[in-house]
Amino acid sequence: MKSCHRWLSRFINQSTRLVPSxxxxxxxxxxxxxxxxxxxxxxxxxxxxxxxxxxxxxxxxxxxxxxxxxxxxxxxxxxxxxxxxxxxxxxxxxxxxxxxxxxxxxxxxxxxxxxxxxxxxxxxxxxxxxxxxxxxxxxxxxxxxxxxxKMMLAFQRRFDPNFARAKQCIQSGAVGDVYAVHLISRDPAPPPMDYIKNSGGLHNDMAIHDFDIARFMTGSECEEITAYGACRVDPKIASEGNDIDTAITLLKFKNGAFCTVDNCRQSPSGYDQRVEVFGSKGLVRFGNNFPNNVFIEDAQSVRRSDLPFNFFMDRYTEAYRNETKQFVQCVLENKEPPTSGRDGTAAMAMAIAAKKSLLEKRAVKLSEITP
Amino acid sequence: MKSCHRWLSRFINQSTRLVPSxxxxxxxxxxxxxxxxxxxxxxxxxxxxxxxxxxxxxxxxxxxxxxxxxxxxxxxxxxxxxxxxxxxxxxxxxxxxxxxxxxxxxxxxxxxxxxxxxxxxxxxxxxxxxxxxxxxxxxxxxxxxxxxxKMMLAFQRRFDPNFARAKQCIQSGAVGDVYAVHLISRDPAPPPMDYIKNSGGLHNDMAIHDFDIARFMTGSECEEITAYGACRVDPKIASEGNDIDTAITLLKFKNGAFCTVDNCRQSPSGYDQRVEVFGSKGLVRFGNNFPNNVFIEDAQSVRRSDLPFNFFMDRYTEAYRNETKQFVQCVLENKEPPTSGRDGTAAMAMAIAAKKSLLEKRAVKLSEITP
Amino acid sequence: MKSCHRWLSRFINQSTRLVPSxxxxxxxxxxxxxxxxxxxxxxxxxxxxxxxxxxxxxxxxxxxxxxxxxxxxxxxxxxxxxxxxxxxxxxxxxxxxxxxxxxxxxxxxxxxxxxxxxxxxxxxxxxxxxxxxxxxxxxxxxxxxxxxxKMMLAFQRRFDPNFARAKQCIQSGAVGDVYAVHLISRDPAPPPMDYIKNSGGLHNDMAIHDFDIARFMTGSECEEITAYGACRVDPKIASEGNDIDTAITLLKFKNGAFCTVDNCRQSPSGYDQRVEVFGSKGLVRFGNNFPNNVFIEDAQSVRRSDLPFNFFMDRYTEAYRNETKQFVQCVLENKEPPTSGRDGTAAMAMAIAAKKSLLEKRAVKLSEITP
Amino acid sequence: MKSCHRWLSRFINQSTRLVPSxxxxxxxxxxxxxxxxxxxxxxxxxxxxxxxxxxxxxxxxxxxxxxxxxxxxxxxxxxxxxxxxxxxxxxxxxxxxxxxxxxxxxxxxxxxxxxxxxxxxxxxxxxxxxxxxxxxxxxxxxxxxxxxxKMMLAFQRRFDPNFARAKQCIQSGAVGDVYAVHLISRDPAPPPMDYIKNSGGLHNDMAIHDFDIARFMTGSECEEITAYGACRVDPKIASEGNDIDTAITLLKFKNGAFCTVDNCRQSPSGYDQRVEVFGSKGLVRFGNNFPNNVFIEDAQSVRRSDLPFNFFMDRYTEAYRNETKQFVQCVLENKEPPTSGRDGTAAMAMAIAAKKSLLEKRAVKLSEITP
Incomplete structure (x- = not known):
């Protein structure tokens, strides 16, 4: 039995004084x-x-x-x-x-x-x-x-245990052919206006991470993008920052998969990072990470003792460590890094296409975006 | 707004180049x-x-x-x-x-x-x-x-984010007066027979951790113990190891709280560590930790992509780090360690009482247990 | 205390022999x-x-x-x-x-x-x-x-406990201004080809329910629709039925809310009906209904004992009853029915716009759709 | 594919105008x-x-x-x-x-x-x-x-979808040999003092339902009971009602299964009815039922929109209907009713033994309890 084996190995390790795995x-x-x-x-x-x-x-x-x-x-x-x-x-x-x-x-x-x-x-x-x-x-x-x-581009989410495991599930065939990917990616609160002004816009600053994840999850290249967006959270983001703060972006991939991306500069309950990948055989999904698993039930409500992680550096602590460790290993073992410069340009082109779609109010093909 | 504040602080940190918190x-x-x-x-x-x-x-x-x-x-x-x-x-x-x-x-x-x-x-x-x-x-x-x-005894579970947060909730009054504590603590599979023979018995080897947690959660000392147990998993544990592998222990605390402890040397789904603390105002509870939050839904079932952590060193990785870090800090800052030798003897006495209750088939008062 | 009150009322009812509530x-x-x-x-x-x-x-x-x-x-x-x-x-x-x-x-x-x-x-x-x-x-x-x-149009989902409660939460202000609505609505398996041929197409047959729910949740009228779709599940649906089986539809409402609708003629795990409504103050969401709350944890997985309801008549049993009961009550008490003919034409116009968007590969304004 | 088959049957039903199942x-x-x-x-x-x-x-x-x-x-x-x-x-x-x-x-x-x-x-x-x-x-x-x-005794919980499905899972072998059953059964608030005075005591009034469920889940007869209890919620329950309001009861069954029962006359979050059955192959468990599946996530917490059902007649609506329907069917089809008078006396004897254990502060064998 698998679980026995896993468990017993600790005693074997112990008795033979081998360094534990x-x-x-x-x-x-x-x-x-x-x-x-x-x-x-x-x-x-x-x-x-x-x-x-x-x-x-x-x-x-x-x-x-x-x-x-x-x-x-x-x-x-x-x-x-x-x-x-x-x-x-x-x-x-x-x-x-x-x-x-x-x-x-x-x-x-x-x-x-x-x-x-x-x-x-x-x-x-x-x-x-x-x-x-x-x-x-x-x-x-x-x-x-x-x-x-060797060069590795830091798309840390790919190295997070949830994202990485979902990808494995897809690769193992659990989802079958991918029909639809839904990504939610909302920041807890808008950054300072100076940051927004220099961010290159929401698509370039926020959605680009999701565009990379859309490529990662579909295993395909984006063909066409339709972007909707608005300034809903803070009117200054439009008036001073010339930007949107709420966006829905619809992506069509070459393998037929569709993807929706929901971005917002504000999420009252904290940093909101969720994924669903649906296909011919089923779906994989994951929700937010929390600091612990404690629940409280009292006369007011049945609730989590804590909100989701609020800060991307808390949410992605493990992802940041994993990406750096993997690059060290790639260099020492002379292997290809798991993310490349091409991953960077692909996501960058998608951000440009999304912005163009928003401004021109039409679907934009990725083939329109050239260096 | 709290969440805004937490979030904005990262930009302040960034712009002033202070080391992030x-x-x-x-x-x-x-x-x-x-x-x-x-x-x-x-x-x-x-x-x-x-x-x-x-x-x-x-x-x-x-x-x-x-x-x-x-x-x-x-x-x-x-x-x-x-x-x-x-x-x-x-x-x-x-x-x-x-x-x-x-x-x-x-x-x-x-x-x-x-x-x-x-x-x-x-x-x-x-x-x-x-x-x-x-x-x-x-x-x-x-x-x-x-x-x-200074001396600190290593009851690592107290330093796990779930156990520690549950304790905080109790201390903050979310539960009110504690009426009942339910602890589940099951190992994935029995250890080798040699280990069992030298373990001092299930109460001393496994349940002692739960007895400490019962003291931690109730904030009180144990008054009386009734222990039931049996050999259900593997008859050799009784015949060769002279031990039980399945136990239910009922504890009564001086502040009136009752506690049940469910121990088993086998848990097919993996290392099973759960807590519920119920009281006059409500309850706090937590379940197992998993390697990730990914779920799969297909024609077979709606399920977790993975079983709970199987190995206590995976489950309590963070707890082991926290306890050592806290002791280093206590020594450097000349503070009392959070767990003491007295915590050790208290749990030890409870394990002795439990074993005595099992053998003598009666409730045993802690006052009967003397050095 | 509220809960006491609720509970005690049963004894009052009993003792006074009043008919229970x-x-x-x-x-x-x-x-x-x-x-x-x-x-x-x-x-x-x-x-x-x-x-x-x-x-x-x-x-x-x-x-x-x-x-x-x-x-x-x-x-x-x-x-x-x-x-x-x-x-x-x-x-x-x-x-x-x-x-x-x-x-x-x-x-x-x-x-x-x-x-x-x-x-x-x-x-x-x-x-x-x-x-x-x-x-x-x-x-x-x-x-x-x-x-x-009086005339009431049967949009039964509005009368389901989940949909109705989510709407109440929105009306009570829990969500604030609605920024985004995400609807998932997938059938377990494609209907017979004859049904598809006479269905008026996926938007008219399936998505129309979601279009109504989008109006219900946003409390606003749709302004513009962009529809994407494909035949992924069964090529005959395209070749014989001249229809799509997989669709993502993006709606923009007059109050600024965006809405995505994910429809598919196949869902391996069963009838899939989920809603999320996100806004300036938070979000409400609900997932699928299951025949029971039983979970199994064994050496294979941690899973639900059963898949979600597979059949819309099982899923919406209570909704079907509620809508009929409410109409009877409206007639007897001479009140306005909760859904009207106008709700029917609004959803119908949206289905027409979605189909037009799909065929013409462009965003279609609802103002383009006239009787 | 099973789900296809289930789904398609509705169209077959429709087209042939048979009455749906x-x-x-x-x-x-x-x-x-x-x-x-x-x-x-x-x-x-x-x-x-x-x-x-x-x-x-x-x-x-x-x-x-x-x-x-x-x-x-x-x-x-x-x-x-x-x-x-x-x-x-x-x-x-x-x-x-x-x-x-x-x-x-x-x-x-x-x-x-x-x-x-x-x-x-x-x-x-x-x-x-x-x-x-x-x-x-x-x-x-x-x-x-x-x-x-024919006579059927109304232990309605056995006919609740959760209890019934858990039992089926056990019978199908999902749990293997039953090692431990944990039952939680707490009322939202104490009944009036008159009710308590005439109730025969907590074991006879509340725990008897759980004793029946313990027999149901273990599929065995109780051998021995150890009861602990106290008056924690309201001192008048002891002083005027001569009763306890908080109880932990430990049952040992003839097939080796242990069972703990947690009863309390007060549960701030509502009627609390939970079951876990653990055995050699895994476990089945279920928690409370809620009026809906809606969750709210805002700056305060991630929570259920509603508390569990507060009233046993809301919680067990379906169970009450099922038991009556099944008895009607048994009579019409001349079948043995699913619960018998013997089930009633067995649970009654357990309640008597539990009370005796509490009063005499010792384990009581069921063989001591005679008519």
Whole structure:
């Protein structure tokens, strides 16, 4: 019986004093080669990756941290016990010891940094987007391909246990042919107006993650997009930010699957991330994650003791760790990274098409979107 | 609005480049004093604590690992980059640099090691039990009190997000006066016969954790126990192990609360850990944890994509980390540990009373159980 | 305390020997006037209404059953103990005793029958649709208004406990302004090809119910529709039935709400009827109904013991009863029926717009659809 | 495919104009023999059975209603259109037309009425208990057996869709050998003190239903009972009512199964009725029933829109109907009723044993309890 076997193995492990399987990832690491890495950008997401690389990835060793504010670079280096820090990413290029680099700098600097790092032979883990324009992004991909370094684009949701397991179920045939995907992706509250103004719009800033997941779940490329949207949450988002805050986007994929994406800049109950994939044999679905499984039942209501995770960094903690660990492993074992630059340009093109559909009030074919 | 506030804080954090709150635990750690620790015992649970101390507790620094098998001590030291290893726990006593010690050795060695470590002025984190007999356990507690070192007993479930949140709800008054607690605690499959023979019996080996949780949830001391049990899963557990494998234990607490504990050495769907606390104002409850939230609906059934966690080390991963982190913090900040030696003897006495009730087929008062 | 009050009332009821509240609907009914009703059409849905009128609506008395097949009319009359039966609906017109009529005849006969019944002063409960064309439907409504009889159109879902409660929640302000409605409405398996050929297409046959629910939940009128669809389940539905079997329809309402409707002619796990309504203050949602609440957990899975109701007549049993009871009450108490002919034409226009959108591959405004 | 088949059958039914299966119970009923029945007792439960017999059981025809208060008897007869009413149950005995009788009179009258009805050759559906004492109950059973009439004891929970389905699952082998049954059965709020004083105590009044369900789920007879209890909800229940309001009862069955029963006279969230049956192959469980499946998610909480049913007559509506329908069917088809007088005495003996255990503070064997 499977469950017996799983359970008994712990005793076998114990009696033979083998390292238990959950620690298997560390086996012999001190004698194995560690991957020397640098992180560019000491902001929020840079801190997340530094923490994973320092404390949760025994096979990686952070050797340099870069931030254009010296105080940030220095304090981060101290915090994580990293030997070197710098305010200039070019110091990474010059250091022959550095093998792989995590790009967590402002979006506008991504393309220049990727090209330079690729030329210097560094492997690259890059936060989205690759570049500001689709044309630049294509150049970046060419540069990386030419340099024969590995590059992974950080679509962290694919590495979340729910998203990853749903995908496995689809691949195992549980759903059959995919007929429809429904994605809900709502932020708890609108970001500051400055953020919105520089976000490139809701499709580029929020929906792009869902567009990637739509490709991931359907296993197909998008053919056509119809976008509806409105400013419902805060009129300033339209008047000052020139943006929408509520959107429904309808995608048609080459394999016949349809997908709806519901985005909103506000969700009173917290960060709302749900998926349903329906097909010829059945459906898989998952709802939100909560801090615990406790329920309260009293004279008022039967309820969860807590709201869903409110913050994407709490919701996707495990996903952020998994993506970084997987890239370290890909580099050390010389494997293809699970997400590529092409995944980045595909989602970027979908965001452009969605915005175009919204503005032109018509269905837009992806074939209309060219670099 | 609360949720807005929580959400907006991320942007404030970002713009001011402060370290985000989720990383707050690492603040300035490289300049702060780290706690130098040793781990005695390189078996399964010793590995778990080594991993937490090495990778998840920036304020701790493992400096020695002890195991009576040299190969285990050496390989563990290498794996976690620990400078020193030994086959003799007395080397810990002699090392003035070591401030706190995690005891993960066989149960029979606990009392001797605690007494020696306390005399040497080391703080002690001890896996249950403190000792084999209640009398020894009392001696151990006296020794620790006399030496004025801190000691924490590892009842990890109290540090699990579900158990901890349920307790908070009770403390906040959501349940009112506690009338009844129902605990289900079933292992996926029986351990090997050798393990059973040396386990001290189901009450001592399994139910003791639930007895601690019953004290935790009721906030009271047990007054009387009636134990029923049988050998249902595997007749060898009775014939060779002289033990039961299925037990229902009924506890009466001094504050009037009743508690039922359902233990079984076998649970076909996996490790089964559930709690309900019912009282004058309502109830709190929680069920099992699963690896993900994915559901499948097809022509066969509407079901979870996966069974509950099968292995207690998967189920309580977070709990194991939390308990070790909290003890490090207690030592560094000179606070009382959240669980004490007295918690250990209380649960031990309950296990003794339960066994006595089973054998003598009558209700046993805790006042009958003396060291 | 509310719950105390509710509970105690049963003892008060008992001690004073008052009829308990759950039976309140029958109070004095034998001495009150009963509504004399006829049912036209002894098919499946006619049987459902006959059963409700005979056994669950003490204030109604079926006095005639009409079916064009004499054997059906006669056996139904016998089954429900109805005095008269006929093969000609004009016998209903002539019977002065009949006050209200349930039209369950083929769709093509509805408009003629409604007009005749209205002229004869009979109140009318009509299965959808009012008529085959929008123009006819408008004529029907005019005829009814002129005759000053009551007419209720049978959108039974509105009377289901889930749909009705969700609507109440929205009306009570729990959702705030409605931003998005998501409806899933999938049949377990395609009907016979003959049925499809005469159904008027998926939008007219299936989606029309969802279009009504979209109006019900948003409390607004539809402005624009974009329809996507495909034949995925069975190629014969396209080749022989000239229809689609899978559809995603996107609706925009005058109050700014968006709505997505997912329809499919096949759902392996059973009849799939789910609703989510999201707004400025939160969301309400409900999933499928099951025959019971039993779950099984074994070595295979954690699952429901049963699939959702497979058959719409099982799923909507209570809804069918409620709608008929409410119409009886409206007639007896001279109140406006909760659904009207206008609800019928609105949904009909939406189905026409959706079909037009699908064929012309563009967004269609409801203003384009005229009788 | 099963689901296809189920679904398609509706179209087949439609096209051939056969009566749909859900109406199958009425087939030819007007030509078949109807069972002439009487109801003794026009209180709350008498009204429930009258409603079922009048409106939901086409094969039954209530011909007499008896209540010792003439006004009640008369108004009930009018309400349900019953020809005869009486204040003396002996009128039932004299009426040769009456074939079966529903006894809903005060408990103290049951034994006399059953014996008289049995002698008169009437079939008997009796609300619990059969009699006040076990001895009387045995006499009643003998009388019924001698008279060769059918008697069914009203343990309505067995006929609830959840309880019945759980039992089926157990019988089908899903649970394997039953190791443990856990029953929770809590009333929303204490009844009036007068009711408590005459209730025979919590075990006799509340727990007896659970004792029956324990027998039902284990499929075995109880061997030994240990009862704990206290007065926690309202001190007057002890001081004036000489009763407990909170009880935990531990049952041991002959087949080795253990059972815990949690009873409380108060449950702030409503009527609380839950079951878990655990065994060698897995477990089945079910929770409470709710008026609908609607959930609300807002800034306060993720919660059910409504509390569980508060009133046992709402919770068990379907169960009450099913039991009456099944007895009618048993009589008409000359089958053994699904519950018997023996079920009544078994549960009664368990209640007596539980009370004895509570008073004598020891485990009580069922063999100690004799009529």
């Amino acid at each position: 959950s620690c298997g990832k560390h086996k012999n690491f001190s004698t194995e080669r560690k991957l020397n890495v640098a992180v560019i950008g000491g902001g929020r997401i840079g801190q997340v990756h530094m923490e994973t690389l320092s404390f949760h990835t025994p096979l990686a060793k952070p050797v340099m941290i870069v931030d254009f504010i010296e105080k940030v670079a220095k304090s981060t280096a101290e915090k994580f016990g990293v030997e070197k820090y710098s305010t200039d990413f070019k110091d990474v290029l010059k250091d022959p010891n550095i093998e792989a680099v995590w790009i967590c700098s402002p979006s506008s600097q991504h393309s220049e940094q990727i090209k330079a790092l690729a030329s210097a032979g560094k492997h690259i883990f890059c936060e989205k987007p690759l570049a500001i324009t689709l044309k630049e992004a294509e150049e970046v991909i060419s540069a990386v391909e030419k340099a024969k370094v | 989720s990383c707050g635990k690492h603040k300035n750690f490289s300049t702060e004093r780290k706690l130098n620790v040793a781990v005695i015992g390189g078996g399964r649970i010793g590995q778990v604590h080594m991993e937490t101390l090495s990778f998840h507790t920036p304020l701790a620094k493992p400096v020695m690992i002890v195991d009576f098998i040299e190969k285990v001590a050496k390989s563990t030291a290498e794996k976690f980059g620990v400078e020193k290893y030994s086959t003799d726990f007395k080397d810990v006593l002699k090392d003035p640099n070591i401030e706190a010690v995690w005891i993960c050795s066989p149960s029979s060695q606990h009392s001797e090691q605690i007494k020696a470590l306390a005399s040497a002025g080391k703080h002690i984190f001890c896996e249950k039990p403190l000792a084999i007999t209640l009398k020894e356990a009392e001696e151990v507690i006296s020794a620790v009190e006399k030496a004025k070192v | 759950s039976c309140g609907k029958h109070k004095n009914f034998s001495t009150e006037r009963k509504l004399n009703v006829a049912v036209i059409g002894g098919g499946r849905i006619g049987q459902v209404h006959m059963e409700t009128l005979s056994f669950h609506t003490p204030l109604a008395k079926p006095v005639m059953i009409v079916d064009f097949i004499e054997k059906v009319a006669k056996s139904t009359a016998e089954k429900f103990g109805v005095e008269k039966y006929s093969t000609d609906f004009k016998d209903v017109l002539k019977d002065p005793n009949i006050e209200a009529v349930w039209i369950c005849s083929p769709s093509s006969q509805h408009s003629e029958q409604i007009k005749a019944l209205a002229s004869a002063g009979k109140h009318i409960f009509c299965e959808k649709p009012l008529a085959i064309t929008l123009k006819e439907a408008e004529e029907v409504i005019s005829a009814v208004e002129k005759a000053k009889v | 859900s109406c199958g119970k009425h087939k030819n009923f007007s030509t078949e023999r109807k069972l002439n029945v009487a109801v003794i007792g026009g209180g709350r439960i008498g009204q429930v059975h009258m409603e079922t017999l009048s409106f939901h059981t086409p094969l039954a025809k209530p011909v007499m209603i008896v209540d010792f208060i003439e006004k009640v008897a008369k108004s009930t007869a009018e309400k349900f259109g019953v020809e005869k009413y009486s204040t003396d149950f002996k009128d039932v005995l004299k009426d040769p037309n009456i074939e079966a009788v529903w006894i809903c009179s005060p408990s103290s009258q049951h034994s006399e009425q059953i014996k008289a009805l049995a002698s008169a050759g009437k079939h008997i559906f009796c609300e619990k208990p059969l009699a006040i004492t076990l001895k009387e109950a045995e006499e009643v059973i003998s009388a019924v057996e001698k008279a060769k009439v």
